[in-house]
Amino acid sequence: MGLAIARCLGADRQLYLADFSTENLSAARETLTKDGYMIETMQLDVADYESVRRFAHAAASHGPIEAIIHTAGLSPSAGSAQRILELNVLGTSNALDAFVEYGWSYGVGLAIRAGAPSCNSAEGPVVDHAALKIDLADPHGPARAYGISKRGNLLRVQTSAKAWGCVGGRVDSVSPGVISTGAGRQEIEGPAGKFIDMSPVNRVGTPQDLVNAVSFLASAESSFITGNDLVVGWRCRFIGTMGYLESLRVDQYERLHLESRKINIKGSGLPDKLSTAPCR
Numbered sequence: 001m002g003l004a005i006a007r008c009l010g011a012d013r014q015l016y017l018a019d020f021s022t023e024n025l026s027a028a029r030e031t032l033t034k035d036g037y038m039i040e041t042m043q044l045d046v047a048d049y050e051s052v053r054r055f056a057h058a059a060a061s062h063g064p065i066e067a068i069i070h071t072a073g074l075s076p077s078a079g080s081a082q083r084i085l086e087l088n089v090l091g092t093s094n095a096l097d098a099f100v101e102y103g104w105s106y107g108v109g110l111a112i113r114a115g116a117p118s119c120n121s122a123e124g125p126v127v128d129h130a131a132l133k134i135d136l137a138d139p140h141g142p143a144r145a146y147g148i149s150k151r152g153n154l155l156r157v158q159t160s161a162k163a164w165g166c167v168g169g170r171v172d173s174v175s176p177g178v179i180s181t182g183a184g185r186q187e188i189e190g191p192a193g194k195f196i197d198m199s200p201v202n203r204v205g206t207p208q209d210l211v212n213a214v215s216f217l218a219s220a221e222s223s224f225i226t227g228n229d230l231v232v233g234w235r236c237r238f239i240g241t242m243g244y245l246e247s248l249r250v251d252q253y254e255r256l257h258l259e260s261r262k263i264n265i266k267g268s269g270l271p272d273k274l275s276t277a278p279c280r
Helices: 002-009 021-035 049-060 079-102 142-164 184-186 193-198 206-215 250-260
Strands: 014-019 038-043 068-070 111-114 170-176 229-232
Touching: 002 014, 002 021, 002 079, 014 021, 014 049, 021 038, 021 142, 038 049, 049 079, 068 079, 079 142, 142 170, 170 206, 206 229
Parallel strands: 014 038, 068 111, 111 170, 170 229
Antiparallel strands: none
């Protein structure tokens, strides 16, 4: 997904790619360089705030940043419940907090890939909070964690819109349906396969469908859009599973996020603040 977006937005621009996998980075660098793109890469762990902050600083040191596209995350079949929360929820918060300080002198459009499919299916708030205690023996634990991360990211984007607006930037999320990527096809072979038949358009999504949406949000044509979620595909709902997060207000989430910053994840290096400070 990230590579397809890089191809679309990276023409005639300097690209900075980051990934946890050095193997993936090397392959992306080789492919894009052969195709004529200007690219730099850096290994990072999005669950580690200091790692993300170093990447943000390195990218900003070479000039104004036009757009930050955050696509890191795990689907339910790709990791444990705890790792899904670390990457999908904490990773998104780290990206929002680490990059906002580099938007003071120029506008930045930030599009967050919130995950797929776009189903509201969560029961509680964000990473080591009491409401997030997921039984490791529960076979549905990863799916529950995924649903929580989905809703958590939408709320996190909403709470960050003001701070990003203060520095001349915007922040939006993108919620894909079932997209035919490597990770997406893995989900299609499992429980997510039913969503294709349920979809009103009666087909699987393509990477280009998502690229088109991200390209729009990163462009001047969307300059009045911020703090919103763009659904690419369709939004389904599992009745009875949203519970607490479905009715959570933004101001409540801000307090909850402060609590979640106390999470016990080694090496997180999290700041004790929200990116919701009043404009200077």
